[in-house]
Amino acid sequence: MTSSQQQIDVSYSVSNEFFELWLDTNMHYTCGSWLRGDETLEEAQENKIGILADYAEVTPDSLVLDIGCGWGSALEYLVRDRGVKEAHGITLSTAQLDWVHARELPGVHAWLQDYATYEPERKYDALVSIEMIDHLCSPRQARDGKAVEIYRAYFDKLASWVEPGGMFGFQAILSDRMPRRRKDIEDLAFTADVIFPGGRNPRLEELVMAVRPSWEILELRMQREDYGRTTAEWLRRMRQHEDHIRATWGDALFDDYERYLDTCVRGFAAQWIGDVQMKLRRC
Numbered sequence: 001m002t003s004s005q006q007q008i009d010v011s012y013s014v015s016n017e018f019f020e021l022w023l024d025t026n027m028h029y030t031c032g033s034w035l036r037g038d039e040t041l042e043e044a045q046e047n048k049i050g051i052l053a054d055y056a057e058v059t060p061d062s063l064v065l066d067i068g069c070g071w072g073s074a075l076e077y078l079v080r081d082r083g084v085k086e087a088h089g090i091t092l093s094t095a096q097l098d099w100v101h102a103r104e105l106p107g108v109h110a111w112l113q114d115y116a117t118y119e120p121e122r123k124y125d126a127l128v129s130i131e132m133i134d135h136l137c138s139p140r141q142a143r144d145g146k147a148v149e150i151y152r153a154y155f156d157k158l159a160s161w162v163e164p165g166g167m168f169g170f171q172a173i174l175s176d177r178m179p180r181r182r183k184d185i186e187d188l189a190f191t192a193d194v195i196f197p198g199g200r201n202p203r204l205e206e207l208v209m210a211v212r213p214s215w216e217i218l219e220l221r222m223q224r225e226d227y228g229r230t231t232a233e234w235l236r237r238m239r240q241h242e243d244h245i246r247a248t249w250g251d252a253l254f255d256d257y258e259r260y261l262d263t264c265v266r267g268f269a270a271q272w273i274g275d276v277q278m279k280l281r282r283c
């Protein structure tokens with residue numbers, strides 16, 4: 001069971017113009033990677049997709065799939081910066097798909113497609129998937145002890161799309177410590193229920209179990225503090241457009257996104273949540 005189409009639309013189809021106001025110019029809606037420390041958000045996002053493309057050992061001749069491709073930021077990087085001739089993407093958001101198509105990127109093909117029912121015609125050489133797994137298991141399913149089974153179904157399915165030895169650059173938001181204060185617990189629950197309904201961040205140990213037996217972890221990189229920086233920058237940029245957002249989409253949208261982004265900033269600082277990148281090789 002994954003987030004439903006309706007739940008995905010709550011998270012990503014508010015309005016492309018709204019997200020454009022505060023994400024980086026290429027519309028990455030995931031954690032950037034600060035390697036030197038003084039990068040802009042735009043540069044950190046390029047670092048992130050650069051790391052994952054390296055993990056996936058992408059070459060210009062690779063047929064690459066981005067599972068949960070968002071607004072097409074990684075696809076654009078692959079064809080523009082890595083010279084990839086053919087890159088595919090799947091998303092569950094209609095608004096995102098429209099945006100990918102509007103980019104008119106040569107060699108890019110994207111579809112509105114649930115990964116669980118996707119049956120590619122050809123094997124891929126390389127896979128990337130950036131913070132999409134966070135939509136696959138609901139809090140209730142995790143309470144029922146189903147998390148590892150659900151994440152393993154995802155890793156097994158993706159493994160069937162590449163040959164043994166095929167590489168995968170993977171990134172996920174993680175759950176770590178539980179906050180103790182009631183307000184913090186309520187803010188985290190609000191983020192899960194209102195902004196990302198149907199989703200839940202996996203625990204690192206669940207992912208380490210679930211990649212087996214299909215994939216071997218070759219490298220693992222933690223970047224919790226980078227997500228604090230990413231969400232702080234999103235919040236800063238969004239606040240610069242407060243009047244416009246309130247006037248265009250209403251007070252509730254601004255207030256909800258301010259509460260969610262502020263919770264993320266505090267959550268990454270306090271280690272309630274984290275972020276991981278993995279280099280995976282198909283067994």
Ligand SMILES: C[S@@+](CC[C@H](N)C(=O)[O-])C[C@H]1O[C@@H](n2cnc3c(N)ncnc32)[C@H](O)[C@@H]1O
Nearest residue numbers: 028029030068070091092093114115130132135
């Ligand atoms: C947090 S966004 C990340 C988007 C993009 N990877 C990025 O870095 O900006 C999660 C993405 O996963 C997609 N997604 C969620 N569940 C999916 C599913 N079952 N099949 C395909 N895509 C899915 C959403 O539509 C969205 O594009």
